Amino acid sequence: MSDLTARQGARVFYTWTAQKDAVPLEIVSGRGARFETDDGGRWLDLGSMTWNAHLGQGHPAMTRALAEAASRGLVASPGAVFAEKARAGELLAEVAPRGLTKSFICLSGAEANENALKMARLVTGRSKVVARNRSYHGATLAMLSLSGDPRRARFEPGLPGVVRLADPYCYRCPFGKEPRSCGLDCAADLEAVLGREGPESVAAVILEGVAGANGVFVPPQGYFRMVREICDRHGILLVADEVLSGFGRTGRWFAVDHDGVTPDIITCAKGLTAGYAPGGAAIVTERIARHFDDEVLWCGLTAYANPLVCAAIVAAITTYRDERLVERAAQTGRWLGPRLERLAASRPFVGEVRGLGLLWALELVLPGSRTPQPAGAMGRLAAALRSRRLHVHKRDNLVYIAPPLVVTESELEEALEKLGAALDEVLS
Template identity: 50%
Template sequence: MLPEKSAEEIVQENLEYTFFSWSVQAEVNPIPVVGGKGSYFWDANGKRYLDFASQLINLNIGHQHPKVIQAIKEQADKLCYAAPGMATDVRGELGKLLAEIAPGDLCKTFFALGGAEANENAIKFVRLYTGRHKIITRYRSYHGATAGAMTLSGDPRRLPVEPGIPGIVRVQDPYCYRCPFGWTPETCHRECITHVEQVIKFEGPENVAAIFLEGVTGTSGLIIPPDDYWPRMREIADKYGILLVSDEVMSGFGRTGEWFAVNNWGVVPD
């Protein structure tokens, strides 16, 4: 067994031999995490942190849950890896479980390595299915750090890596607190909705493959839309034969009180 390293040694090796995402490398000051339990994790100096972020918004049931650890051990003993073209019992079982909680009649899952890769494949799906190339997305949005997903994003971190992929058209957000159209909740005319349809008309509905939205905007501000926003997006998409995509990487799996954020508004995406 290798000897335990000090906090300084852990940080130094990470800085010297690895890159950190979305960071100025010379200014990174990472926490040397060595363990976790439940809603807490701790560093190499024994300092404990309450993990409000669930690391990358994915530890819904906390750190080191004993059932998760046991499942990992059992699967590692049985089979560590199978190629994507193979069928396995756990792949089919997980797909079936996801179908049971997915919105509406959505019943098939494409397994990817993370959110960005999932969105890259969603881009391909909607373009291949519709034969169209444009995708409507929002300025206050984040869909991942790969080339296509970053172009989908309105997040300003996309700017240094532009031009990105072609065909992405951005619209304003349903941001009631700081309305981009200058209204208050009392005077709102839902320009955040009619604006989307207007942009689709300008771009040519026959060219638009999908409207691509986060269930609830995450990284770009935790923006909760008005109650009629998602239902109206469904109506507009159906009107022009456009697919509706909900990126639930941050808002899905119970984080809004429903299995998926769109369930709060009774909407089934494509």
């Protein structure tokens, strides 16, 4: 362990881990999907840092834009007017689905969701929220308890009025159906849930565009259209949490674009600033925007639409457009999918490969069954991936592939070879 790692570990917490179990990563340099650590390690990033480094490390457009914004030295209050703030709002309205016109700009995904749900309550005058069983919406007390993610358990009882909905988890379909013949029971379940709760008590349904850290559940075609229709029938707002799935991650600007649906609110973070500054946003429809022309928007924060955040948003969106990275993610995804299938075909411990664009999961099982690989094997796999210098997110029996949008096919070839070798070393 380096001196720096020791000094830092003594004074600054690592997250989501007992401190002695933390696996620090001292990055000293990087470019695109590659980075180097203090011990001389040369890594490939298959996880986009915290699923947010859409532009990889050291992108010159980002470093330039942030340096310029910092050099102005503007200390702005939430009501301040400046060019990057106006431009960030305009760009968000341009890339969001048609009809989403105005943004609330904050610092994180959790904050974006918190404010989206506050707005939904203010607009509808109702309080309950429907969220899925396997979902993650952030680590604040309210957003963690809204999440179906098991990490909420230690903080319960949490936010009152949270109602659960089944997941579009086709590999382990909660209704025992097959995707080709199911009739979208997981979306239709919303009608049953609302019937039990009383739809007039429900302000919003919040759904990840594609559930990310809980397992990459790509909703079947038509899923969001059916949910949209049910919400409309009951005057309930649809909030798409695109914190992880937004900004090209799935090969479209937002995952709901695959279904041609406009939610009432899209929440985003991560790719919004590509990790170069903290940033989050809730983008709302014209109707919601107009509501707050006359009514007070009871939302705010000291660092609201901070100048560095706005500069990062403008630079990130401009770069996605200039480099056609959303299209490139779709194309690379079409290249990657069959290769992951091929990797799985000769390995009976890969139960399913699922995903789209540059968001994929491998579900690892005991051969000949759908029983998840045990924690011990997954721990050994984590070590095998680390020893090959692959930065990969893992959880339970899942391995995720979510590289920066700027990754090249040759980098992915190299990564897949190493991934296959690590899987064989531990699970064959």
